[in-house]
Amino acid sequence: KAGVTQTPRYLIKTRGQQVTLSCSPISGHRSVSWYQQTPGQGLQFLFEYFSETQRNKGNFPGRFSGRQFSNSRSEMNVSTLELGDSALYLCASSLGTDSQNIQYFGAGTRLSVL
């Protein structure tokens, strides 16, 4: 069974641009969550999607948005990039939204904002 797939693995953008990251969950998983990892703030929750609906949102500005498609694939978008958005963005999938469900992570997209 294939794991969580994130594309692209690396991205370089400049301030003010926007970026879209993609995540394909494990087959059969319907919940997708996104996390940001930085050296200063560690791992922080961005949002979670289930059945194409955002179920939970972390404390991030509106520049960060996401969506989920009918096949459970998810994208996140960051508009008007800032230097501080440089981070590893990790996607996790799970069977459902219950707290006991294990979240399985992809290898991440490393975004560098210049």
Next chain:
Amino acid sequence: AQKVTQAQTEISVVEKEDVTLDCVYETRDTTYYLFWYKQPPSGELVFLIRRNSFDEQNEISGRYSWNFQKSTSSFNFTITASQVVDSAVYFCALSEAGTGRRALTFGSGTRLQVQP
């Protein structure tokens, strides 16, 4: 509010030594789940174990063992006879069931270096 503390920033051991990674959590929820993940240099977070708040039994899986103590709000992870392949950053995480806040709250991680 929920919080996970991993006080050990970095640990260095020599191969075959035993090592324990500490994790202390805070939550007001009575039903919650604790997790350990491993992050090798490739970046992917690899799931190691899940424990619910009602099950305080210790668990052993090969060279890995976990000690969950609700009385001290700790969920420590021990690697026996460490190997170079164990070198990674290890994260402890908490998920609350009662509050509806399912998102994982992570500790800051412990970097383990196993020297040959």
